[in-house]
Amino acid sequence: MTVRIFPVVLLVGSCGSFMASAAQVDKFPDHSSRRGGFSVEQNSVRLTTTPSSEKVSSDGHATISAAQLRVPGKARDAYRKARFAMSENKLGDAARYIEKALSSYPRYTEALTLRAALEMQDTKSSERAKDDAEKAIEYDPNYAEAYIVLGAAYNYLRQFDDAIRTLDRAIALLPAIWQGYYEMSVALLGKGDFVGGLRQAERASSLDSGNHPDLDLVKAYCYVGLKNRSAATAETGSLSKP
DSSP states (O other), rough: BBBBOOOOOOOOOOOOOOOOOTSSSOOOOOGGGGSSSSOOOOOOOOOSSOOOTTETTTSSSSEEEEHHTSSHHHHHHHHHHHHHHHTTTTTHHHHHHHHHHHHOOOHHHHHOOOOHHTTTTBBBHHHHHHHHHHHHHHHTEEEEEEEHHHHHHHTTTOOHHHHHHHHHHHHHHOTTTTTHHHHHHHHHHTTTOOOHHHHHHHHHHHOOOOHHHHHHHHHHHHHTTTOHHHHHHHHHGGGGOO
């Protein structure tokens, strides 16, 4: 099994992709070596301060979605254990807990999304990840993290137009989360839109000051496409920093 680490902090797990036209950019990086904010490496999983199943109303108060209210307690408990296992980098345990959650409630949007994020770790499972993320959205069309994972899967499969459409929705639902803009930058880079890709990557950086090598790499390839070698060199130079 070929394993890859991918960005897109699902806010529960993670995913991403990194493919573009080699004819447009000198040499595109190996997709299987990506690392970034949305990965399931130890200590890298991020959780939202508001549970991901909650929506935030115009007055700033969290509300529970109708889809979440239908989830039985047994499934919810297994899902929480899966999230914790991923945060501990115990992917086998996470997978087992996800299956328990889905066995109790097959229409569990959050569990399907988390399974999709886990499947994105294996280069041979991107189609399954796409299918799970699509089902998650079908069951709860307002669950933003599912759109981010689906956009990442589309990027990996080089379906950039689908990724852009999907990520537009993710950003509309979660405009303050950097991962949506990151994946959008990957999709635009894949289409050869270097200006747009750089703009989205800069937006992602403005929302998160952490060290995200994949984000720096996207910027570097956008600069290469724009014939700005000095800026590209500056971005790649940052990759060697601790």
